[in-house]
Amino acid sequence: MTPTANPVLSVLDGVPPLSFTAPEGFFTLPLAASPDERAALSKAFVRELYSRGDEALWTPAAPFYEALAEQLAYAGVSYSAMGLFSTDDGGVVRCSFTLAAVETEQTDPEIAAHGILTALGGDPRHDARWMDLPCGPAVSCVTFREVTLSPEITASGAEERLLTGQIQVYIPFPTGPHTAVFTLDTASTEYWSEFCDLLVAVLRTVSFAEPADGTGTAGGSL
Structure with missing residues (x-):
């Protein structure tokens, strides 16, 4: 599971550019502005995500991802993807991946990162750590949660417990008062x-450099 040449460049209103390379196996959820665009793109998305499915699967799945895209966009998420990866024993593991840009008052990346580390480190449920990335200072935060699944939705017909993990990485922009928040969630712990x-x-692979050709997006629309 390593990144390949799938560049994603974000140019949002009022937010400086940010780019990163998405790995092979990421299926980008369309976060279109209008309902008609979301509906059309969600239909194409489920056909790509479930390429071995048929209309019996695609038809009910498309409205779910359309609604999910609307909720994510409303929450300020600028990029979202589903990750599907095969295992050596023929199985499949999944994760969800999002990127949001949060406005902050601090323009110094190192000061901003220290503030984030202090805030997150005050919660005993968080494993918060400093990171030095090629693009600058960052803070990671790992959280595990146990979810109880009701008998109605389990294969065994009995109540089950599911352990889920989340990694959030906060990277202050060196080009403006914003912080990029990358989030990866998985139940395949x-x-x-x-x-x-x-x-x-x-x-x-994260970069805050201006696009060389002045264009808006490459490889995906955020």
Whole structure:
């Protein structure tokens, strides 16, 4: 699970550019502005995500991802993807990945990162750590949660507990008063170390440089 040549460049209103390389296996959820665009793009998205499916699967799935895209866009998420990766035993592991740009009052990346580390480190549920990335200082925060699944939705017909993990990485922009928040969530915690390595590889490709050709997006629309 390593990044490949799938560049994603964000140019949002009032937010300086940010780019990163998404790994092979990421399926970008369309966060279109209008309902008609979201509906059309969600139909195409489910056909790509479930390429071996048919209309019986695609038809009910498309409205779900359309609604999810609307909620994410409303929450300020500028990029969202589903990650699907095959395992050596023929199985599949999944994760969700998002990027949001949060406005802050601090323009010095190092001061901003120290403030974030202090704030997150005050919660005993958080494993917050400093990171030195090629693009600048950052802070990672790992959280594990146990979710109880009701018998109605489990294969066994009995109540089950599911452990989920989340990694959030906060990277202050060196080009303006914003912080990029990368979030990876997964219930496939048996592959936690692989997902950590995957996210670190993606973060090492983050850049805040202006696009060389002055264009808006490459490889995806945020």
